[in-house]
Amino acid sequence: MRLSLSSFSSILLLSLAACGGSHDAAAPVASGSDSAAASSPSVPSITKTVTLSLAAQVGQKMFFDKSLSGSGKMACATCHDPAFAYGPPNNLAVQLGGPKLDQMGNRAVPSLRYKDITPPYADLLDNPDGFSAPGPGGGFTxxxxxxxxxxxxxxxxxxxxxxANTSGADVVKKLQAAAYADLFVQAFGKDAFADSNAAFDNATKALQAFQMEDTSFHPYSSKFDLYAANKIGGDMTASEMRGLHIFSDPNVGNCSSCHYQGAGLNGSSALFTDFSYEAIGVPRNTSIPLNQDPAYFDEGVCGPLRTDHKPKSATEANTFCGMFxxxxxxxxxxxxxxxHNGVITSLEQAIRFYNTRDTMPELWYPNVGGTPLKTNDASFPTYGLIKTQYKGGTVQKYNDFPALYASNIDTQVPLDGRAVGSKPPMTDQNISDLICFLGTLTDGYKPGQANSTGKCAE
Ligand code: HEC
Ligand code: HEC
Structure with a gap:
């Protein structure tokens, strides 16, 4: 759980000013935005070329090699496409894989950018913000x-x-047949293929080396990085700056309390995560095959994909359930x-979910027992997952979550359990500003380039 007391507001704003890794956070963001912007902004050094180690060169070949799959048609890059920040290149909630590329996966594909500074998983990981209580954090997936x-x-x-390879040895056999088998031997020694277990381990170390060493996985080349490096606003527009304040205001967006944007670990620039696990009650995605079974729940840290924090019995209150x-x-x-389940299909919809999960849960979770209206009221929003308005019935809030674990749900702004029908934390203007700010987090920014998310110039 993270604290979100309003007295931390100024700390959060100050920590923003410290984002370049330097700690001379004298001026709060607001006053620094325009006044000193005269000095010409320079793009952070993103194009510096690094020479990849031999292992990383092997990893690079492997990452794009479709022959390393049961289908012969799928590489890491098929799902983690460099043109999409090493995330999925399409709008599928989960990808199709397997020997015939016809099996649906279980979870949405994450971006592989900025994973190099991920601490190992711990039940009580120190929070990088320096004041939140330790909690589950770190690790991959x-x-x-x-x-x-x-x-x-x-x-x-x-x-x-x-x-869909059948074993590590299966992968190694494919590697031996690859055009870069010699490079593998150069990297891991003349007996590199002698023991298939050792060779499989080295193959995965090669993939790791590529992701750690190649700067395309951590370019820090967004507009925000330019802003953070200059500490004077870069060329952030007024709407982008307003969005930044919404992001960090503990009473409005409060995004920073989990998507922490202060200086990261090892002096890195802001990573926009504090690596923590939280239960936020994302609606069930019934299009995922495993979810066809009403008794199946993807409960994150408490399983079933992860196996070391499973509840000991069906009635045990387990605080790890529902955390992602x-x-x-x-x-x-x-x-x-x-x-995690790709149920939400636009950035705006994601933010609308945060804003109205509690005030209008009928937009996000199915109604049971109610009567669908022939025509929705004119005021019924169309941005939710549920497009039909109901009279009566019960909204199945947290429908991807056994009721036993409901107390695990995090209670911070904007998901603070405010009453149905009450005012949500963000206005429409706040939401469009926030989207503009999030648009400044896209890598490959060139000064003067328009924000991809829409009308963010003012
Ligand atoms: C069929 C699509 C697919 C392919 C192919 C694929 N991945 Fe992934 N990847 C995923 C999904 C889905 C997840 C999320 C898994 C989870 O949360 O349990 C993921 C997660 C990851 C993560 C963890 C990221 C994080 O945020 O913790 C890494 C690292 C990763 N993949 C690397 C690779 C590498 C390396 C390859 C090639 C050997 C690869 N992936 C191939 C779909 C894919
Ligand atoms: C209580 C901690 C917390 C707060 C506060 C919070 N988030 Fe999140 N956010 C999470 C967690 C946990 C997930 C992953 C949940 C899941 O996959 O089930 C997430 C996921 C997301 C995603 C989806 C990312 C992806 O790659 O699929 C977006 C977008 C997002 N948050 C935006 C925001 C914004 C914008 C705010 C502020 C309005 C915010 N979050 C506030 C914890 C938080």
């Missing part, structure tokens, strides 16, 4: 079930609904599907 990028790579290579990793919001405007 949406439930933190692996601690290194190398371990992680084994999951898709062997998953029958993803790359807070993902980075860097490059969020390049995505088409959102949250």
């Amino acid at each position: 949406a439930d933190g079930r692996v601690n290194t990028l190398a371990e992680q790579a084994k999951i898709p290579l062997l998953d029958p609904v993803e790359m 990793k807070t993902p980075t919001l860097r490059n969020i405007a390049t995505r088409n599907v959102f949250f």
